[in-house]
Amino acid sequence: MIKNYLKVAWRNLVKNKVHSFINIISLSVGMTVSMLIGLWIWSELSFDRYHKNYESIARVMQNQTTNGEISSLKAMPIPVAYQLRHLYASDFKYVILSSWTNPHLISFKDKNLSISGNFMEPDAPEMLTLKMLSGNRNGLKDPASILLSQSVAKAIFGNTNVADKVIKLDTSSLKIAGVYQDLPANTSLSNISFIAPWAIYARTPDVTQAESDWNQNSFQIFAQVATARDMASVSSKIKNIKFDNEDGDGKQFKPEIFLYPMSRWHLYSEFNNGVSAGGDIKYVWLFGIVGIFVMVLACINFMNLSTARSEKRAREVGIRKAMGSLQGQLILQFLSESLLTALLAFAVSLFLTQLVLPFFNNLAGKQISILWADPVFWLCGIGFAALSGLFAGSYPAFYLSSFKPVKVMKGVFRLGSMAGIPRKALVVAQFTFSVIMIIGTIVVFRQVQFVKNRPVGYNRAGLVMVRPYSETLHRHIGAFRNDLLQAGAIAEVAESGNQITRGSRTSGGFKWSGKDPNLSDQFATFAVTAQYGKTIGWQFKAGRDFSKGSVADQDGLVLNESAVKYMGLKNPVGQVIGWNDKNYTILGVTKDMVVESPYEPIKPTIFYPTTEAGIINLRINPKISTADALTAIEATYKKYAPGEPFDYKFVDEEYADKFNNEERIGKLASSFAGLAIFISCLGLFGMASFMAEQRTKEIGVRKVLGASAFTLWSLLSKDFILLVIISLAIATPVGYYFMHNWLQHYTYHTGLPWWLFAATAAGSITITLVTVSYQSIKAALANPVKSLRSE
Template sequence: MIKNYFKIAYRNLVRNKVYSFINIVGLATGMAVAIMIGLWMQDELTYNQFHKNHQKIAQVYQSQTFNGVIGTGSAIPRPLEMTLRNEFADNFKHIIMSSWNYRGILTKGDTKLVKNGNFMQDGAADMLSLEILNGQAHGVQDPNSILLNASTAKALFGKENPVGQVVKLNNLYNMKVTGVYADVPSNSSFGTLDFLAPWSHLTTNTEWIKNSVDSWGNNSFQLFVQLSENATMGGVTAKIKDIKKRIKDTAPYKPELFLHPMDDWYLQSRFENGVSIGGRIQYVWLFGTIGGFVLLLACINFMNLSTARSEKRAREVGIRKSVGSQKRQLIFQFLSESFLVVSLAFVLALAMVLVFLSPFNTLSDKSIEFPWTSLWFWVSILAFVFVTALLSGSYPALYLSSFQPVKVLKGTFKAGRFAALPRKVLVVMQFTVSVALIIGTILVFRQIQYSKNRPVGYDRNGLVQIPLTEHDFEGKYDLMRSEFIKSGSVIEMSSSSSPTTDVYSNRSGFIWEGKPEGFQEDLAYTAVSVDFVKSLGLKIIAGRDFSREFATDSNAVILNKTAVKYMGLTNPVGTIIKDDDEEDPNPPMTVIGVIDDMIMQSPYEPVKQSMYVFDKFNNASYYNLRLNPAQNSSESMKVVEDVYKKHFPDLPFQFQFVDQEYAAKFAAEERIGKLAGVFTGLAVLISCLGLFGLASFMAEQRTKEVGVRKVLGASVMSLWGLLSKDFVQLVLISLLLAVPVSWYGMHQWLQKYTYHIEVSWWVFVVAGAGAIAITLLTVSFQAIKAALMNPVESLRSE
């Protein structure tokens, strides 16, 4: 019997090729989208699960209060490590101090590579479940040892055994390779860990880190922990949260420590006023919802076309019932058709996924592979196919099997005036979803462009920054500035302790006249050279720039506009800012100028109050070069590289265009926007396929009516309008539903940005006009085709 079910189902598919094509292609597209979104979601939700102990690993975070506002971050003071070891050791299996992500130069012979790494304490490899392929993990106990990942080891040593050999770090330190570990997957917070060096190397060779062992006010480090078997995140957090409050210097800021679990680093990364408010997890559920909706749209097409053709199959149902078929058997018959269509669609969907997975990875910045060997995937897929078949076939099966055989065989069966109502409801649902997605996509792209076009406060064009590796550039600033400018390709140059697009240091502990009692300042702190303002093209609002003509500028400071307001200064130029450290105070600084705000951190947030001090201790981390606008940029960079290589022949030439670094801040949002745009386009395509099928069926059903109207003198345009108006009315209803829903949803989404667009009325007009235009284009082919048909042909049987 089952064989007969599928045989009849196959014959129906072949007999109705157009409708079968629409059903299979529509379902396949919806299923392919759902599968790809499912793979993307799995990659997101399993982020960091490569690490075997991920449920027990955490990073120590702290929240501090500045003037009633709680800020949260992962930067902690170095003494915290020993406090945890001495007082709470039973709660931890590993306590690992770490540097921030470090970009270093590894040299072996003539091979020089710029790689990312971390300096971490012994035990890091075990905590992170690094797979040691060669050598041993605990070799990093030696300050001059290093672990390499497999790809870095291969790039440096080829087929040689790297263990026991020496690489040079930053052209300065000879580091012995003690082990090689497998590359960490990209969906890990340590996915770019090309090398792992010992923490003791930093504490031995870097003076300020060596001196920070007892400094509770210096929040410049990271601390990772792995809990012991019986410890819990909440329990340990409760024990350690008030450690810093015991320290006199930090008590005014009400610091509270807590453990941020590894499973939340990626998806729950945003904090507001000391409370986690989500993060990327919102995009995960957003795309999960979109995937569900796209699949639902495809299922709606199947339901609509199946029920629309009910009268064609009414006689078949009547005959089957009259010869003894039960309703249950008819339901199985129609469900078998559904399973056949879904199975064929699934095969096509898999082919689509395999073809488009690579460009999808490029678009989403992922490295997703098709999980051929995953039992979990295939079980999920079978369940997915089963649910999709039930979802798309249940209503048609129940509807068609309910026909009464007497009425059908007598010829008195009528679908009824309300028979088309469910189909209309489903079409409205389709376009409500499609229009809402169109509106959302438009607003996402507008928000990104709004933030991109926000004034940054400096001239990004032709601005290049060169990162300075440790020790190599010390004492050479004046020489390099002279050489670069003399080349003619650079018109100005400066140095700074932070890149133009970020802030590496924040400071507090200052006193100035008029400072409110109890005021807790938090200032972005950047040490710069004399030509910083000029090379970046900053606008001076008051006072002047640093100058070589004033020896006193070694103790001068420039504030940004936000800092002036933040500090409550009416006449900022000339203000004396003192260090409130009574034991080891720095010389007082004099405000010599005020510059317009420049965006150095998130373009979606307010500019932070900032101070720019004269770099008298040579703490530069970057050279900032202003290229000659009269020359071609690529040609200028060749000249710059030649000058660089002349003075640093043993170092690879590294540089970054500031406009590209700034654009990278929008990368995540742009990827999300592009993905949303693609999925929205596919949702609209699926809806159009359904409309095309319904329009084709309607034109077929009304062939004789059209013929009569043409004989009576109806024009092609009037017939086109007659056949199109029903669909336009349904789309207008969907607009009435989609507009308030999408307005509310996008309004809530935009509130998470301090600087955001307003939801303009014209967006809804454009989306609505677009939906109507798409509808008319979709149905017009069938409507005009029917209107142009020769009435003799359509009325011949009458």
């Protein structure tokens, strides 16, 4: 029986080639989209599961309250780790201090590489369950050792059998204690390419001074609780350890320590007023819904085309019933046809998925591959295809099998005027979803462009940042500057404690005239050398810049507009501000500069003078080419810092990276919207083809009676245009509602002008006309003699 069902199903597929092609292609495209989204979602949901202790590892964080607003900080003071180990030893298996992930210079003989990594305490590799290729996880217990990732070991030595070889990390000679497998891309710590002992880092002056400073929030602390299910209770136990040890200035921020599980790092990274408020999980839900709807669109095509051809299948149903077939057998027959179509579409979708995966990975910033060897993938894939086939074929199966054989065989069977309503409703549903996706895609791109065009308060063009790996260049910064100025490669150079495109340190304890005694102040602070303003091209609202060589300016400050507003100063220039038991004079006020997220308000920022800092900023001379300038800068850099790689970053490129996430989501959404429209158009094409076939004789009669081709084209197209107009009427308010709410998440956001919806409507109608016109024009131009010869 099953064999017969499949044989008849195959014959019907072959017999109706256009109908079958449209069904298989639309289903396969829908399955491809769903498969890509499914693989992407799996990559997101499996984030950090590489670590065996995934459920019991946490980041130690703190909430601080400033003027009623709670901020959640990853940066922690060192004494918190000591206190956790001392007072709560039974609650933790490991408590690990760590530096931030930064590039460092690794040298071996004549090789000098810039590698990103961390300084961590000895138990870190065990807590993270690193997979060792050579050596063992306990290697960091030797303070003169280092662990390298597989890719770094191969880059330096060409293999991973490098145990006991000695390399230099910055200025420290270290023995390689082991090589670990590269951490996968879907881990939060994937960019850690080496782990060096915390003891080396602890010897640096800044860390030594912070050993007992409860206010120095400059480090990371990771922990593994003894039992994963106790994480919430342990978090509750430790919340006051910082507050109880703070001095008066620190207590004003009411710090509360808490554990944030690794399972929430990636998808729930955002906090609002001290509470986890989501993050990338919204994109998991969004694309999950998109995948379902795109698949539903493909299934709608199957339903529409199957029910539209019901009159042609009606006589077959009548004969089968007259021969004794039961309705259940007919249902199985039609379901077997849809299952066969779905399985063929699944096979095509595997090919399409493999074909577009490189493009998709580039677009999504992922390293996804089809899980060919995973039986769960095949079980889910074939099961999904079967469910799609059953869903797509269920309505046609029950509908076609319900025909009465007597009426069909007598030739009096008619579908009636109401029979087309379900098909029309499904077409409306298709285009409604597609139009909503188009509106959403346009709004996302408009939002990114709106924020990109936001004034940044300085000149990004031709601005380059360099982070030296030692103090050598800083000691010769004057000679370095003079050489480059004489060569005409730069316009100016200056140093700063922070990158202009990254977050800055925060400080409190400032005092000024008229300050509210209850105000808990918190400012972003930048250490800069005197030429910083000229180098970056900041714009003054009042006062002046720092003067090079001025001793008096060592006690001066430059504030941004937000800082002046925050302080409530009317005439800020010349006023005195107290900070760290020292008085400073405000020299000038600059326009606000976008330093952190361009989507958020600018922080009150104070720039203070220094003679040396970690970042070197260079303004390329606009009169020479960038390539020539970089060549000259690199040569001079190597003159004063021989053996160090010249690693530079363009500020405009670093700033553009801030939009990567939104742009990536926008590109993915536009791709899926395009595929949704394609699937909907396939359905329209199939419906138009069928309607033209059904109305062949009517078109012939109208042509004989004098109807023009344009009149016939209008006749066949108007029904589809009406359906699209109904879709637009539904999609426009729904799209407006959702995108308006989405934009409210951003402090700076674009609007929703009327022309956006008008353009979407015009585009949708144009696409519809283009889709159905081929069949309409073909039918209108057909020779009526051929269609009427049987009359």
